[in-house]
Amino acid sequence: MCGIVAYVGYREAYPVILKGLKRLEYRGYDSAGVSLLDHNGLQVYKKKGKVAQLEETLVGQALPATIGIGHTRWATHGEPSDRNAHPHRSASGRLAMIHNGIIENYAQLKKELQNKGYIFHSDTDTEVLLNFIEDIREKNECGLEEAVRIALKRVTGAYVIVLLDQENPGTLIAARKGSPLVIGIGKNEHFLASDASPIIEYTKEVVYVNDYELAILKEDELILKNLGNEKLTPYIQKLDLELAAIEKGGYDHFMLKEIFEQPHTIYDCLRGRLDAKSGQIVMRGVDNHIEALSKAERILMVACGTSWHAGLVAEYIFEELCRIPVEVEYASEFRYRNPVIHPGDIIMAISQSGETADTLVAIEKAKEQDAMIFGILNVVGSSIARASHAGAYTHAGPEIGVASTKAFTAQLTVLTMVALRIAYAKGTISQERYLHLLNELEQVPAKVETALKTEEQIREIAARYADARNMLYLGRGYNFPVALEGALKLKEISYIHAEGYPAAEMKHGPIALVDETLPVVFVATRDSYHEKIVSNIQEIKARKGKVVAIVTEGDELIRSLADETIELPACDELIAPIVNVIPLQLLAYHIGVQKGLDVDKPRNLAKSVTVE
Ligand code: G6P
Numbered sequence: 001m002c003g004i005v006a007y008v009g010y011r012e013a014y015p016v017i018l019k020g021l022k023r024l025e026y027r028g029y030d031s032a033g034v035s036l037l038d039h040n041g042l043q044v045y046k047k048k049g050k051v052a053q054l055e056e057t058l059v060g061q062a063l064p065a066t067i068g069i070g071h072t073r074w075a076t077h078g079e080p081s082d083r084n085a086h087p088h089r090s091a092s093g094r095l096a097m098i099h100n101g102i103i104e105n106y107a108q109l110k111k112e113l114q115n116k117g118y119i120f121h122s123d124t125d126t127e128v129l130l131n132f133i134e135d136i137r138e139k140n141e142c143g144l145e146e147a148v149r150i151a152l153k154r155v156t157g158a159y160v161i162v163l164l165d166q167e168n169p170g171t172l173i174a175a176r177k178g179s180p181l182v183i184g185i186g187k188n189e190h191f192l193a194s195d196a197s198p199i200i201e202y203t204k205e206v207v208y209v210n211d212y213e214l215a216i217l218k219e220d221e222l223i224l225k226n227l228g229n230e231k232l233t234p235y236i237q238k239l240d241l242e243l244a245a246i247e248k249g250g251y252d253h254f255m256l257k258e259i260f261e262q263p264h265t266i267y268d269c270l271r272g273r274l275d276a277k278s279g280q281i282v283m284r285g286v287d288n289h290i291e292a293l294s295k296a297e298r299i300l301m302v303a304c305g306t307s308w309h310a311g312l313v314a315e316y317i318f319e320e321l322c323r324i325p326v327e328v329e330y331a332s333e334f335r336y337r338n339p340v341i342h343p344g345d346i347i348m349a350i351s352q353s354g355e356t357a358d359t360l361v362a363i364e365k366a367k368e369q370d371a372m373i374f375g376i377l378n379v380v381g382s383s384i385a386r387a388s389h390a391g392a393y394t395h396a397g398p399e400i401g402v403a404s405t406k407a408f409t410a411q412l413t414v415l416t417m418v419a420l421r422i423a424y425a426k427g428t429i430s431q432e433r434y435l436h437l438l439n440e441l442e443q444v445p446a447k448v449e450t451a452l453k454t455e456e457q458i459r460e461i462a463a464r465y466a467d468a469r470n471m472l473y474l475g476r477g478y479n480f481p482v483a484l485e486g487a488l489k490l491k492e493i494s495y496i497h498a499e500g501y502p503a504a505e506m507k508h509g510p511i512a513l514v515d516e517t518l519p520v521v522f523v524a525t526r527d528s529y530h531e532k533i534v535s536n537i538q539e540i541k542a543r544k545g546k547v548v549a550i551v552t553e554g555d556e557l558i559r560s561l562a563d564e565t566i567e568l569p570a571c572d573e574l575i576a577p578i579v580n581v582i583p584l585q586l587l588a589y590h591i592g593v594q595k596g597l598d599v600d601k602p603r604n605l606a607k608s609v610t611v612e
Helices: 013-023 051-058 106-115 125-140 144-154 254-260 262-270 290-295 305-322 357-368 383-387 406-426 431-442 444-452 455-465 479-494 503-508 530-542 556-561 576-594
Strands: 003-008 031-038 041-048 067-073 095-103 157-165 172-177 182-186 189-193 205-208 213-218 221-226 298-303 326-330 345-351 372-377 390-393 470-475 497-502 519-523 546-552 564-568
Touching: 003 013, 003 095, 003 157, 003 172, 003 213, 013 031, 013 051, 013 067, 013 189, 031 051, 031 095, 041 051, 067 095, 067 157, 095 125, 106 125, 125 144, 125 157, 144 157, 144 172, 144 213, 172 189, 189 213, 254 262, 254 576, 262 406, 262 444, 290 406, 298 305, 298 357, 305 326, 305 345, 305 406, 305 479, 345 357, 357 372, 357 383, 372 383, 372 406, 390 406, 406 431, 406 576, 431 444, 444 564, 444 576, 455 546, 455 564, 455 576, 470 479, 470 503, 470 530, 479 497, 479 519, 479 576, 497 503, 503 530, 519 530, 519 576, 530 546, 530 556, 546 556, 546 576, 564 576
Parallel strands: 298 326, 298 345, 345 372, 372 390, 470 497, 470 519, 519 546, 546 564
Antiparallel strands: 003 067, 003 189, 031 041, 031 067, 095 157, 157 172, 172 213, 182 189, 182 205, 213 221
């Protein structure tokens, strides 16, 4: 979702901003633009479509500015078009602004401004906010910084804004509420971006801007203030991130690279935490709060998208191992309900990006009711990480492909370790089962490696099913959320309509869809539901549906029934989702590729959904 890059320093700003916008493409967007300020004044260039299209229009132009702002827009107010693209210019032409987020009271502000004679050239809430700032500056005859502060006190919604001012050519002014913003600190230069990826090749020193903070950046100065105009001391952190981690490394797509990274990322997630030999799980975030976690009367998992699916798997695991009731909530629903939260409840916020607006607001609401927030997060220093009381990082590294893959398996790995650690402390697991599961977890990277060897077979299966209009994904028990995740991956990447269901529940509706044109993917590895799911496969075959079955190696029974069988190494059923999802990721990927789609940047989707 909207990407922001800005630069002030001694380099030419345009190439820095352009490269930064390309690094942020993964977030999802539909138009791009830059604004540069040099001795000729303020220029704005913007274009519907890809950053490369914007780049084409600027080929050969001399762009010597050393200060500028750039933006990739994911449309909210107004269709994707050149005129709705950012940056926007104020009515006087003096200011240019980029914005990520939504100004909720924009309609009212727009009316006020229109009554004063302002004319708008776009449908965006951004242009309204910009002119509102300009109007305040002119009316109060104050500086831009003060005008921004006054304006933001009247604004409701979420935003990151960055402004360029023709009358103040060496200064960038930025502010944040709700949407992410990182400052990169170089020698005689400063960078601003929605995440660290445009910054790391220049500097590893960063400051994460907090809500209601204002940053005033010059080439050699960084001033951080709150909206009350008090100076704050910037907290400078060192990024633990290498450039290679955000590049494709020889793979055709980030999604494929990330799928193949999983043996390694899962290993990184276990490393230093789990020791099967000594029977130990050491997780500082859990150990420090083990009493509250063990005494929890209920756990509420709050998340969106794939992270919500990780929560669903965790519900089965926590209830089984820890005997703690678990509810899994869509953050977007939870935040608007009046949820009942008791003092002993723990809220687990699961998020890859740590920036998902609904999840962030949901935990802030829960905090108001004194809940303890435990984050399962991938991005270190993200907004949700900072808003949580405790947590555990997934250590999956940057995930660039819009469809989440390695973050999901890392979330499952961490959640399983957390559950085991709590179960051990509570005494709700036998020593034998505990040690067995530790052993099983330790073997996951190797089993995932084996699961990845199915790629060639899956590529062939993908060719046979790429023309399907609909697909059904079925699983039971721990594999039910895996089926949901498989269906989501296919939808996201191939635009084939797919639904996930608990296998038995299909008799209450989806079975009406079954005929010889409907491929049904069964996640049917050997577990306590095996016989039941074999019956479900029979029910589909009896109606001539095509069955693609994910099975445990050597499952001759299902092989004799299914049209396609993909074999995976045997796993304890509690751990199996981490391995079973691999072929489903590959299937979605290869169907998307066969259909010639942009699998890393599927239409309309955003990697990090920073608006509600
Ligand atoms: C978007 C992404 C999904 C992701 C979801 C939740 O929809 O496209 O891949 O699962 O957001 O994101 P989070 O960063 O909170 O896990």
